[in-house]
Every structure is written in C-alpha cells, then in structure tokens.
C-alpha cells in the first residue's frame with residue numbers, strides 16, 4: 001500500500017483508481033486538466049475529527065470548515081449535511097455560505113483590513129460571529145452599525161495573536177511578531193490587550209462571546225510543542241477575561257493541522273492536541289460552553305486530485321521535463337506561491353515502474369516558477385499519459401485564476 005492511499009485513492013494492477021474508477025478513464029471522459037473530488041473522503045475526514053473531539057473533550061465542539069480552502073458548492077453541501085459550521089474571511093464568503101444554506105448563527109467571520117462597507121455587508125446577516133482582528137476595527141464597526149443597523153446587537157470574538165506562530169513556510173505563518181523570513185505578522189491583537197479590547201467592545205454595545213487564534217497552516221509533528229505553548233497563552237488570556245467578570249462562551253483554536261503531503265512528513269498529533277486543550281481549559285476552570293476549530297486542509301486536502309496530460313518530454317542542458325497541459329498559478333498555485341509546498345505526483349497508469357528518472361513536471365504558463373514538481377523520481381511518462389497531482393482538494397481551485405488567459409480546470413465529484 002502506498003502512503004497516500006485512502007478511501008478515495010487506491011492502486012490496483014499498478015493503475016491509479018479514484019473512487020474505484022481508473023484516473024486515466026476519468027481524464028479521457030471529462031478532459032484535462034481536471035479536478036476530481038471525493039465526497040466519501042471528505043465525510044471520512046469530518047467524521048474522524050468529530051470522533052477525536054467527542055472522545056477527548058467534555059465541551060460541546062463545533063467544526064467550522066474554513067471555506068477558503070475550497071468553496072465548491074458540493075463541498076459546502078456535504079459538510080453542512082455532516083453538521084459542520086463555517087469559517088469565512090470576506091463578505092463574499094459569508095454570502096456564499098448563506099446561499100449554501102448555512103444559518104448566519106453558524107458562521108464565523110474572521111476578516112482583516114476591513115472597510116465600513118465590508119462590515120455593512122456582514123451585519124446584514126444577523127447572527128454571524130465577528131472576529132475582531134484589530135482594536136482600530138471597532139471604530140469602523142461602530143460607524144457601520146450607526147449608519148445602517150442602529151438597534152442591532154452583534155456577537156463578537158477577538159482574534160488573539162499569542163506571540164507564537166506556526167506554519168509550513170513564512171507565508172503560511174499567521175501569528176507571532178514576524179514570520180521566519182522577517183515579514184511582520186498583520187493578524188490578531190496582542191495577547192496583553194485582550195481584556196482591554198473586549199471591554200471596549202462591550203462598552204461600545206457589542207456582545208463579546210469568544211476568543212480566537214489561528215497560528216498558521218500546515219503543521220507537522222515537530223510543531224506540536226510550539227502549538228501547545230500558544231494554547232497555554234490562549235487559556236491564560238481567557239482566564240484573565242473571566243477573572244474580570246466578562247463572559248466567554250467559546251474558545252476557537254482556528255485551523256492549521258492538515259493531511260500528509262509527503263512520505264517523510266510526520267503528521268500533527270490532532271488527538272493529543274485536543275486532549276491538551278481540554279486539559280488546560282479544565283485546569284484553568286474556565287466556564288465555557290464550547291470549543292471551535294476551523295480546519296480547512298484537514299477536511300478537504302486529500303479528497304481532491306488534479307489530473308493533467310503529458311504533452312511531450314523535453315531535454316535541456318541535462319534536465320528532463322514532462323511538459324503538461326496545466327499550469328500551477330492558474331489551477332493549483334501552491335507550489336508556485338509557497339516555498340516548500342510539496343505535492344506527490346503519481347503516474348496514473350504505471351504507478352510503479354523500473355524505468356524511473358528524475359523529472360521536472362513543467363506547466364504551460366510563461367513563468368519559470370510554473371513547476372508542479374521539481375526533479376522528482378517518476379516512471380518516465382509518454383505523450384498522452386495522465387499524471388495525478390495529489391492533495392489538490394485544498395487551496396488549489398480556490399486560489400486559481402485565469403492567469404495567462406488560461407481556463408480554470410473543470411471540477412467533478414465522484
């Protein structure tokens with residue numbers, strides 16, 4: 001069994017099957033490039049996390065799917081049917097979630113650099129919980145409320161920046177003072193300002209109900225101790241808030257843990273993490289109703305692949321390229337955008353072969369960085385062969401564009 005096989009991806013007679021059907025057959029039938037998603041795998045991921053939460057915490061727990069990972073209506077529908085809530089980052093996402101049938105009260109909104117007009121649009125959906133990302137936002141929120149909704153009370157939470165961040169690369173690190181490459185972190189409110197900002201929000205007539213943090217994306221096993229330290233900071237902040245008589249209904253620990261992207265990657269211990277959160281909340285005697293998580297890639301990452309076709313092999317200065325009929329930036333930008341974003345690539349009709357070589361999988365865009373896989377070992381493909389780019393369920397289609405005036409690939413569900 002290959003390390004990446006799951007409910008969706010299987011290998012039979014050296015052929016890659018997606019939901020039981022040969023990948024090459026789906027490519028032939030629907031054309032390439034093609035995103036293929038699995039409802040069954042999304043359900044399995046959701047149920048696994050639900051089980052972990054149920055078995056390791058005493059609080060009510062809510063999984064708010066971070067729809068930025070992939071907002072395909074069928075994914076939203078699948079997760080809604082499983083009982084998910086939803087995490088949104090823009091007025092557009094809130095509107096899309098509402099159209100998909102999520103009640104406003106099950107929507108979490110965590111925006112940044114927001115305008116008064118953004119708040120007006122969010123406030124239209126009465127019941128959405130608004131995560132305050134900056135003390136300075138309160139003024140804009142007040143303006144939007146006075147202009148358009150003077151009588152309404154809005155539920156708010158506060159996004160803490162605990163001073164510790166964790167992500168698989170600098171661009172995916174969303175807390176701390178600066179990312180590893182020195183980029184100042186724009187998200188959240190300094191932990192020591194938590195009480196003051198919540199008290200101010202309350203005085204201004206907003207209803208504070210929770211605290212939130214999101215440290216970054218793509219945690220691996222080695223990130224556990226830093227993440228646990230950030231949990232301590234969050235619980236300390238909540239204790240201080242409750243000591244001063246402010247009520248909190250929930251703590252929201254964001255997302256960050258994800259699928260296994262490479263054979264070598266040690267997966268983040270989700271069960272241990274949830275147990276630790278529960279233990280800390282209990283020790284600190286916090287009075288809470290619930291615990292929220294906002295996973296994106298954990299739920300949908302390994303439930304999608306991108307299929308593309310090899311157009312020709314090219315040799316240049318000793319480099320061997322498989323030139324394919326898809327581009328990274330316009331269809332699956334992760335390898336182009338994030339340093340070290342690795343995706344396994346599988347030859348769909350010869351998963352294993354004696355004839356392997358070091359090959360670079362080059363896309364069809366006018367960009368040097370348009371590379372799906374750099375010098376990977378792969379059975380040497382021929383013209384017309386179909387390759388599968390795994391873990392394409394999260395942050396691929398949702399980040400796609402028509403760059404180079406290329407179409408965004410079609411998507412199917414199986």
Ligand SMILES: Cc1ncc(COP(=O)(O)O)c(C=O)c1O
Pocket residue numbers: 066068069087110174214216217218254255256257258294295296297298394
């Ligand atoms: C506020 C917030 N919550 C949740 C997520 C989901 O992260 P992930 O897909 O790593 O679980 C993100 C992603 O950037 C985010 O910004």
